[in-house]
Amino acid sequence: MGDDAWQSLPKRISSETQALVIGQLTELKRSQGRPFSIVLHGGEPLLLGAGRLENLFDALRANLGRDCGISVQTNGVLISEAILDVCDTYGVRISVSIDGPAKVHDKFRKDLRSKPTHPDVMRGIERLMAHAKAAEIFSGILAVVDPSSSPMEVYSFFRALGVPSVDFLYRDGNHTSLPYGKDSVESDVYGRWMAEILDLYVNDPEPMRIRMLDDMIKLLLGGVGVKEGVGLTDFGILIIDTDGAIKKNDTLKSSPLRDNFSERWNVNDHSMAEIASSAEFHAYHLSQRPSAAACLACPLLRVCGGGMVTHRYKRGSDYDNPTVFCADQKYLIGRLQRYLSKYGKIGGVAA
Numbered sequence: 001m002g003d004d005a006w007q008s009l010p011k012r013i014s015s016e017t018q019a020l021v022i023g024q025l026t027e028l029k030r031s032q033g034r035p036f037s038i039v040l041h042g043g044e045p046l047l048l049g050a051g052r053l054e055n056l057f058d059a060l061r062a063n064l065g066r067d068c069g070i071s072v073q074t075n076g077v078l079i080s081e082a083i084l085d086v087c088d089t090y091g092v093r094i095s096v097s098i099d100g101p102a103k104v105h106d107k108f109r110k111d112l113r114s115k116p117t118h119p120d121v122m123r124g125i126e127r128l129m130a131h132a133k134a135a136e137i138f139s140g141i142l143a144v145v146d147p148s149s150s151p152m153e154v155y156s157f158f159r160a161l162g163v164p165s166v167d168f169l170y171r172d173g174n175h176t177s178l179p180y181g182k183d184s185v186e187s188d189v190y191g192r193w194m195a196e197i198l199d200l201y202v203n204d205p206e207p208m209r210i211r212m213l214d215d216m217i218k219l220l221l222g223g224v225g226v227k228e229g230v231g232l233t234d235f236g237i238l239i240i241d242t243d244g245a246i247k248k249n250d251t252l253k254s255s256p257l258r259d260n261f262s263e264r265w266n267v268n269d270h271s272m273a274e275i276a277s278s279a280e281f282h283a284y285h286l287s288q289r290p291s292a293a294a295c296l297a298c299p300l301l302r303v304c305g306g307g308m309v310t311h312r313y314k315r316g317s318d319y320d321n322p323t324v325f326c327a328d329q330k331y332l333i334g335r336l337q338r339y340l341s342k343y344g345k346i347g348g349v350a351a
Helices: 015-032 045-064 081-089 118-130 151-161 189-202 211-220 250-254 272-276 279-286 326-343
Strands: 037-040 069-074 092-097 138-144 165-169
Touching: 015 045, 015 272, 045 069, 045 081, 081 092, 081 118, 092 118, 138 151, 151 189, 165 211, 189 211, 189 326, 211 326
Parallel strands: 037 069, 069 092, 092 138, 138 165
Antiparallel strands: none
């Protein structure tokens, strides 16, 4: 969506920058007195290779202990036995990006030569699932929704594959640049697609976990969600680029305001612990909370949460708007409410 900052970044993080990051994370944990989660993504983090990954994980565990979660988000192509063994040794979990069967996945996920990647991703997933410690290593699938695809085909594909969970994501977009498949802000095409997934999920005697639906059900029953962009839990997220630059949540790259702080922070010159306690970080943290009058007056706010910040963008009012997926979320939440009303209670909690 117009972001080309990656073109000026190093392809890999250097050993010097890596050492600085580890030192900064160690200081941050000591400063705030509680653990946090670390996610390697990209780009493609497995380009580091088994040896570099082992060095990184060893240093992270030596300095941060075992109470900080470490995970990898990968396209799956470079998954190898050696990398899986390293992840097992250091308690690192892997999630793989795949959008569904080949005709769905390859529509958007082609390689640099415009060739389909589905066969290569599938080989990586099969290697992962065949590993002796797959149950501990494999956290699940990240799938971006194509609203023109068949929910039945996508659900059946993941169900047959036997994955532990699927995290469905809406495709990025905003009020000024509509997401793929939406012809207007009022369109509920994504919500209807997810509602069909919900129907399959509820009627499946042995379903995989679906993070978005699980969180919405918990929120409707008075619980707390853990998925970013659903519910009113906000997250203190910092992104570290390969050159050591410290940025806001990288999803903001899809909106014209982008992901830069006003200060040009970098691990070479700045303390992450100080950044995390700064006024600008505090303002950025609070910006996750919806501010639009329509959201604040909405009875579904506690469940919807106003959606992802980047999806609220509109030229002229920046992020002070409901999510561009407002109609979708209302449709999906309405379907969830009908199920809860029908069954009366789930997990022993009255609906």
